Amino acid sequence: MSMHSASSRDLMRSGSRMITAIGPVRLPSTGEIRDTLTVLAHAGGRHTPIGLVPTTESRRWEHRPQDFLGVRQLGPCTREEVPRLLTRLARAGASARPLNVAVAGDFLLLDISHGLGDGRLALALVRAVAGGRTGTPVPEWARTRDSALPLARALTRAFATSPARVAQLLEPRPSITPDAGPVGTVPWRRSPTAVVESAVSGTTAELRRWRDRELPGASVSSLLFAAIARAMRSRGLTVDDKVDVLFDCRRYLPDGATVNGNFAAGVRFALSDPGDAAEMSAAIAEATASGRPLASLALSIAKFRRRMRAGTAHTEAAHVAARPRARLVYSDMGEAALLADLDWTDEPGRRIVTALSEPADPASIVFTSVRRGPELDVSASLHDNVFDPELVRDALADALCDPLSLLSRRIV
Structure with a gap:
């Protein structure tokens, strides 16, 4: 386990979550999804968001690529039921894990700590998970660390x-x-x-x-x-x-x-x-x-x-x-x-x-x-x-x- 110094921008958002839904899509198995996200967590090390475990208490965040993820299989879902499922997940309360994946038939739901990133990261993760199967190349963003002092620049x-x-x-x-x-x-x-x-x-x-x-x-x-x-x-x-x-x-x-x-x-x-x-x-x-x-x-x-x-x-x-x-x-x-x-x-x-x-x-x-x-x-x-x-x-x-x-x- 290593430590990461989070930016104030990320710490500011670490107390909230984003839940994104997409479908219907032919999805990988839950095992493949877990493998894809674990590969992403290791690819960038502690310098990219995946694998980090945000806290609201300090900027010192742990990088735990072996223990940052929750994946579960739900019952099948229709398009009309997506809002109800989003509501249910949001009301379940804060998860101990920064990244949670739920598969409901052909629908994918990603519950992400906002401390990891904004809507741009959410869409990139949806793409990586929904399109990720064994042998899929690691996306470039997952290997690219943030530029130094971006706000000042x-x-x-x-x-x-x-x-x-x-x-x-x-x-x-x-x-x-x-x-x-x-x-x-x-x-x-x-x-x-x-x-x-x-x-x-x-x-x-x-x-x-x-x-x-x-x-x-x-x-x-x-x-x-x-x-x-x-x-x-x-x-x-x-x-x-x-x-x-x-x-x-x-x-x-x-x-x-x-x-x-x-x-x-x-x-x-x-x-x-x-x-x-x-x-x-x-x-x-x-x-x-x-x-x-x-x-x-x-x-x-x-x-x-x-x-x-x-x-x-x-x-x-x-x-x-x-x-x-x-x-x-x-x-x-x-x-x-x-x-x-x-x-x-x-x-x-x-x-x-x-x-x-x-x-x-x-x-x-x-x-x-x-x-x-x-x-x-x-x-x-x-x-x-x-x-x-x-x-x-x-x-x-x-x-x-x-x-x-x-x-x-x-x-x-």
Whole structure:
């Protein structure tokens, strides 16, 4: 057994988990899956995530390639049962192992400590496990250690000519909605729940055509986010004017730099209307161009280190507002191109790639989108003792069934 010095970025995430599901795919046996992951753990040694055993207490993590993994066989599962299975696994509580694999018929579920990495690692692991059989080459990422000081290098690259810009980007943005004053709270405990909906094939292409006509330059993901906000509101949910968007900060790294672990950051936007596609798109584009996600990541780490010194870094919420506003959190995992050549066992319209990402804030709802060619899967992760999952499912179905109708409505 050897020791690894974890980054503050990874330690910051080590108290949470990601659960990813994919299927239906012709999967290796559980024995082959165990062998594949054990090979990955040995391939990179203690310098790559697989085989590490995160702890929330310190940056000194053990590398235990012989004792980091749990693999189990569940009963067969259908596509429609995947959200229920994700919910069940999330509610089972924290596992003693950082990486847990469940096989349910032709569906694969990976429960990963967030300390090991972000959504990029989750998809890479899904590809390695679902496509891994005896003799399969070890993927390059599993043998490549992280570049030294990636955050410092990215900050230097983005802000070296104007370091004062970092502070400017982090200045608090005032809320559009007036502060309602003190808010009554009630006791609360976690109750993670997943709902999943899929758009019909071609929906993303329709969004692109609408974008080209109405909002040239906007991203498809920003249009989708705005449609979801409108659908949530139309279903009677009170939506906060502040929204959180997750960004992969690897875009700011120098060429050739590698980060296998966590390198994503959330940026909070105060919008006059989260359902305004033009405002949403402009906010995301401005943040991306300015390097604000990178500055936000640096600030998050600084705040986390202060909480670590105070002993409050991983304190869980115990109360929620008596009348909560839904804080929408958006995470676009992009195109899952590396999964395209897996041995799928059903036609495209019956496939799924999705995830449950438990909100740390009880009043948040995390929307995670994954594109598979012309197809689109979106999950909503929430706590069902705060918001009605059926209401959220209906809103998500509305947004994916006819996003153009939602986006074309006049804002009132």
